[in-house]
Amino acid sequence: MEQKLNRRNWLRKGLLTLGTVGAAPHLFEGAFANTPLQLDKNNNIILSPNAKEYLINSEGLPKGIFAKLNANENPYGPPMSAQNAIKEAVVGGNRYAWKEMADLIGKISKKEGVSPDHIMMGPGSSDLLEKVAIVLFMKGGNIVSADPTYMSLIKVAESVGAKWKAVPCKNDWSHDLKAMEAAIDSETKLVYICNPNNPTGALTDAQELEDFCSRVSEKVPVFIDEAYLELADGKTKSMVSLLGKKKNVIIARTFSKVMGMAGIRVGYVAALPSFLEDINKITRGGMGISYTSILGATAAIDDKEFQDMSIKLNAEAKEYVYTELKKMGYSYIPSYTNFILFPINMDGKDMLKKMTEKGVGVRAFQIQGKNYCRVSIGTMDEMKLFVKSFGEIS
Numbered sequence: 001m002e003q004k005l006n007r008r009n010w011l012r013k014g015l016l017t018l019g020t021v022g023a024a025p026h027l028f029e030g031a032f033a034n035t036p037l038q039l040d041k042n043n044n045i046i047l048s049p050n051a052k053e054y055l056i057n058s059e060g061l062p063k064g065i066f067a068k069l070n071a072n073e074n075p076y077g078p079p080m081s082a083q084n085a086i087k088e089a090v091v092g093g094n095r096y097a098w099k100e101m102a103d104l105i106g107k108i109s110k111k112e113g114v115s116p117d118h119i120m121m122g123p124g125s126s127d128l129l130e131k132v133a134i135v136l137f138m139k140g141g142n143i144v145s146a147d148p149t150y151m152s153l154i155k156v157a158e159s160v161g162a163k164w165k166a167v168p169c170k171n172d173w174s175h176d177l178k179a180m181e182a183a184i185d186s187e188t189k190l191v192y193i194c195n196p197n198n199p200t201g202a203l204t205d206a207q208e209l210e211d212f213c214s215r216v217s218e219k220v221p222v223f224i225d226e227a228y229l230e231l232a233d234g235k236t237k238s239m240v241s242l243l244g245k246k247k248n249v250i251i252a253r254t255f256s257k258v259m260g261m262a263g264i265r266v267g268y269v270a271a272l273p274s275f276l277e278d279i280n281k282i283t284r285g286g287m288g289i290s291y292t293s294i295l296g297a298t299a300a301i302d303d304k305e306f307q308d309m310s311i312k313l314n315a316e317a318k319e320y321v322y323t324e325l326k327k328m329g330y331s332y333i334p335s336y337t338n339f340i341l342f343p344i345n346m347d348g349k350d351m352l353k354k355m356t357e358k359g360v361g362v363r364a365f366q367i368q369g370k371n372y373c374r375v376s377i378g379t380m381d382e383m384k385l386f387v388k389s390f391g392e393i394s
């Protein structure tokens with residue numbers, strides 16, 4: 001029997017998907033807003049026709065967490081340049097940050113090669129995913145996306161009345177663009193693409209994606225979530241150049257990953273000014289970001305040294321985990337992000353509980369009937385602890 005559980009009940013029941021008891025609610029809220037959760041009879045979240053996420057009961061678990069590898073955060077941030085800028089900015093916090101935000105938008109628009117009216121800021125890209133979902137789907141319609149994928153925009157769209165058309169990923173976990181195009185009908189208001197994808201870490205070929213976006217955006221807007229783009233080892237490219245051709249694409253970027261600022265909350269979308277005007281009629285982009293965060297982001301965007309270091313250390317630690325997983329007899333989905341999804345031959349809930357008991361936070365999914373662990377890439381020391389702990393429980 002399936003049941004629905006809202007966030008408050010979920011907290012009361014002490015269920016968690018991840019490492020720290022204290023951190024669980026924040027991650028969870030960020031991912032799914034206040035949409036009632038669909039749970040199966042074993043209290044796992046039903047994410048999609050193809051995927052579930054395992055929850056464990058937090059009661060009785062140790063409270064310490066030594067390696068927090070459950071939210072794809074950057075272990076090296078925030079960059080020192082941003083920390084200093086934030087400290088200095090505090091005294092300006094009695095003012096709204098309109099001018100400072102305009103300056104940051106100026107920098108972003110130069111970086112993206114578009115004019116400033118193509119950029120909308122938000123406190124993290126989640127805010128903009130949600131705003132787009134609310135505005136586009138408040139009168140119904142359907143959304144087409146891959147399954148599995150990142151669920152934030154889709155869950156909010158569903159909660160305001162959208163139908164979700166979930167298109168299974170291909171065998172190599174890339175987007176099945178042909179099937180997605182075929183799924184579009186007269187009620188489709190948006191196509192959502194996450195590239196590289198979460199939770200798989202897989203990449204969809206840039207040229208195929210560009211052709212798809214170019215063609216499909218003539219009929220319906222295409223939203224491309226590029227949260228992990230910089231961590232893709234240079235194997236893909238942003239779809240932002242399509243805006244120069246007046247294509248109706250929306251590109252979401254975040255300061256939370258390569259720039260190490262997940263808790264500072266800054267993100268943006270690049271889209272056609274006419275699309276952003278529609279979002280702005282009902283919501284206020286940028287209003288939710290603090291003065292300090294804007295100045296932190298303004299410093300971080302120029303801190304190439306920090307970004308390059310993050311990319312290098314992430315690649316090294318990821319390679320280490322690949323090697324150790326292979327030694328332990330595990331396969332994995334090649335990742336173009338800062339996390340790895342790999343199949344496990346044990347119960348997902350059990351794995352989550354045992355790893356949590358060892359102070360290592362990871363995520364556990366069931367996808368197409370198989371159990372998977374998703375581990376974020378932390379520091380080399382954290383990954384050594386993950387490998388040691390995982391070796392002990394498997």
Ligand SMILES: Cc1ncc(COP(=O)(O)O)c(C=O)c1O
Nearest residue numbers: 124125126150198227254256267
């Ligand atoms: C694919 C994807 N998009 C968006 C986000 C949200 O990021 P933020 O709101 O921190 O910018 C995440 C967070 O993990 C993500 O994985």
